[in-house]
Amino acid sequence: MLRQEVSLDGKDVPYLYGVDVTEELVGALADLAVTADLVLLVTDREVTVHAEPVARGLAKAVRVAVFTVDAGEQRKTLSLVEDIVEFAIRQGASRSTVVAAMGGGMVGNVAGLAAGLLFRGIRLVHLPTxxxxxxxxxxxVKQAVNLSGGKNLCGTYHAPSLIACDLRWLTSVPHGQMLTGLAEMAKNVLAVVPTRRHALEQALGRLADEPAAALLELLDIGCTAKAPYLRTDPRERREALVFEYGHTTGHALEFVSQGRINHGEAIAWGMLVAAEISHTLGHLDRGDLALHHQVVGRLRLPPAAAGPGGLDRDRIRAVLARDNKRGYLPCAPDEVPMVLLESVGRVVTGDHGCPLVPVPMDLAMSVLDTVVGAAPGATLVRAGSGLERLGTV
Ligand SMILES: NC(=O)c1ccc[n+]([C@@H]2O[C@H](COP(=O)([O-])OP(=O)(O)OC[C@H]3O[C@@H](n4cnc5c(N)ncnc54)[C@H](O)[C@@H]3O)[C@@H](O)[C@H]2O)c1
Structure with missing residues (x-):
């Protein structure tokens, strides 16, 4: 089992990981829970096969109650958080209870917010899958859920006490979803650590045949990119806003499609849009724009149309107008705050000292039309991979 210390909200939090290390991870979680009356294991139905040994092992040391979630972006809501906290209280939760979130980012966010709210904050453990x-x-430390107006509009900051991951859990993620799920790593490489580009490409190449080595490398890329920012800007309100690269139009696509365009896919599209806008505004040069297409191309964005009825362009515009970065800097109603790049690995720093630039809404929408393949009418439907359309860049 390997260990890294990650600075989260000023605390050094152990991140324990490895391949086929579930038993050791359960031991570490049981040690943490030695003072707990209950571990509330909030888990994704899709990972039951991984969660059962964890629940069984933990139950030898502490009382365990399992709350199972059907993951999905449209269920990342306050009402699900309410169901979790009500369940916790019915199970006799107290201030000593530990909430363990086992699943993807959705489960991490709803359980993380529940842990942040119960008794104004109880211990949280992340078991990512x-x-x-x-x-x-x-x-x-950001824990948030969606409201009817947009993504991650309601939440709080709550740091985990422990992060533990058996990378074996990730191997049941379908290959296509695994690739698009690496969009956040592509973002780290393009926006923060371009020197790790070859490591990312190598890991992508090894995923199918040598998943263990590839996943260990990817975890290292994630930690290396984020660690320095988490130390100086733990709540991600200043320089760490760089990690919102690709997230403005990306979140709007994910939200309006109700998750049919999954988070990774949406962020990949969002980065291509942000790169194109950076280029249009005279920041990013053609070479770096082409590099975006090369790196994102490795994620093999699916060619499928967005789903029944396509995506309502007006709704995308409305969601962009309520983007949760609004308020960090003065922005007119017809502008949207975005992270843009000067070059790969270098953000454009706006007048307010943070890496956000007010982008005219019409420009954001027209670039989205071009990049994602929207018709200028009522719906925005992707036809073809989009990447083919961009093959001329
Ligand atoms: N700072 C933050 O808090 C932060 C950062 C990035 C993303 N997010 C959030 O994370 C979410 C996206 O994360 P995600 O892609 O993990 O989404 P997710 O949790 O919805 O999981 C995606 C899908 O994978 C399934 N799944 C989970 N683990 C599996 C496994 N081991 N094998 C097979 N299937 C599995 C789930 O059931 C779901 O269908 C979004 O809501 C996003 O906003 C939050």
């Missing part, structure tokens, strides 16, 4: 969760979302 997707690439987005293991390499990105657990390396953050």
């Amino acid at each position: 997707t690439p987005i969760a293991a390499f990105d979302s657990v390396l953050s």
